[in-house]
Amino acid sequence: MKTSATSKSVGTARRAQHTHPALRAPLPGGDQKRTWSEFLSLGGVVPPRRDRGGFYGVVFLPIIFCLVMLAGCTAQPPAKTPATVLAKGSEVMKKIVKTEAEWRAQLTPEQYRITRERGTERPFCGLMHESKEPGSYVCICCGLELFNSANKFKSGTGWPSFYQPVAASHIQELEDRSHGMVRTEIRCARCEAHLGHVFDDGPPPTGKRYCLNEVSLKFVPEKK
Numbered sequence: 001m002k003t004s005a006t007s008k009s010v011g012t013a014r015r016a017q018h019t020h021p022a023l024r025a026p027l028p029g030g031d032q033k034r035t036w037s038e039f040l041s042l043g044g045v046v047p048p049r050r051d052r053g054g055f056y057g058v059v060f061l062p063i064i065f066c067l068v069m070l071a072g073c074t075a076q077p078p079a080k081t082p083a084t085v086l087a088k089g090s091e092v093m094k095k096i097v098k099t100e101a102e103w104r105a106q107l108t109p110e111q112y113r114i115t116r117e118r119g120t121e122r123p124f125c126g127l128m129h130e131s132k133e134p135g136s137y138v139c140i141c142c143g144l145e146l147f148n149s150a151n152k153f154k155s156g157t158g159w160p161s162f163y164q165p166v167a168a169s170h171i172q173e174l175e176d177r178s179h180g181m182v183r184t185e186i187r188c189a190r191c192e193a194h195l196g197h198v199f200d201d202g203p204p205p206t207g208k209r210y211c212l213n214e215v216s217l218k219f220v221p222e223k224k
Contacts, residue, residue, distance in 0.1 A: 093169060093170075093189045093190055094190070095190060095191070095192075096141075096142045096190050096191040097191075098191075100116070103115075103116050103141070106141070107140070107141065110215055111140055111141075111215050111216075114194060114213050114215045114216055115140065115141055115193035115194050115195075115213075115215070115216050116193070116194070117194075118178075118185070118194040119194070119213075120196075120213060121159075121213045121214060121215050122158075123157060123158025123159055124158035125158075125214070126160075126214035126215075127214075128160040128214045128217065128219065129154075129155075129157075129158055129159055129160045129161070129214070130154070131149075131160075131219070132149070132152075133149065133219075133221060133222075134149045134150070134221070134222040135148075135149050135219055135220050135221040135222045136148050136149070136166070136219075136220045136222070137149075137160070137162075137212075137217045137218070137219055137220075138217065138218050138220055139188040139190070139191060139193055139195075139216070139217070139218070140193070140215065140216055140217060140218045141188065141191045141193040141216075142188060142190050142191040142193070143218070144170055144188055144189070144190045144191070145166050145170065145220075146165055146166060146170055146171065146188065146195070146217070147160075147162045147165055147166060147210065147212070147217075148162075148166050149222075151163055151164050151165075151166075153202075153203055155202075155209060155211070157211060159196065159211045159212060159213065159214070160211075160212045160214055160217065161202070161209050161210065161211055161212070162209075162210045162212070163202045163203055163204075163205075163206045163207075163208055163209065163210070164206050164208065164210070165210065169189060170188070170189050170190075171186050171187070171188075171189055171195075171210075172186065172187040172188070172189045172192065173185070173186055173187075173198065174187065176197065183197045183199075184197060184198050184199075185197055186198050186210060186212075188216075193216060194213075194216065195210075195212050195213065195216045195217075196210065196211045196212040196213050196216065197211050198210045198211070199211060
């Protein structure tokens, strides 16, 4: 029984030596073999293999696990994209989309030409540019409130003029390069009806002049 135990111990030691090159490396200044206690005293790292002319180190799983955990603790959570955050008080405008035939059935030929085909009416052809009656000016196509008489001024151009809309979200601005000019076109934000153009020669406090086609608007008197 004693001989069998001794053989088993020797076999285990030999397998360990074959498994770990560090256990077979000679200690400095002697031909002794490294033991498990000496190997662990090195921190679990196998020293350089000078006998083969290379240098490598093996790091045990506990060390790798600690490094992975450290990296996980320092990682920052992904930032929210601006697209997922809505500004407080912002208004989402629901679009009104109709076919060409539906717009033609709803509007007069002149209204259709100006609002759907981006036409322009002749100046001084209506009465809105001189009107001082209190009330609101809404889109002739969809009824969205666009301007208020409180922001209306006499520009002398022959078209109804305002220095600001009732809400910036109710107006859509686009670059217009037609007729050899560069202007800013304004449309209804809900149905995209062409309204006119905006210029930077208006009165305070905005310095803007929203120049509109009267045919694009419907006046709604203020309730008394």
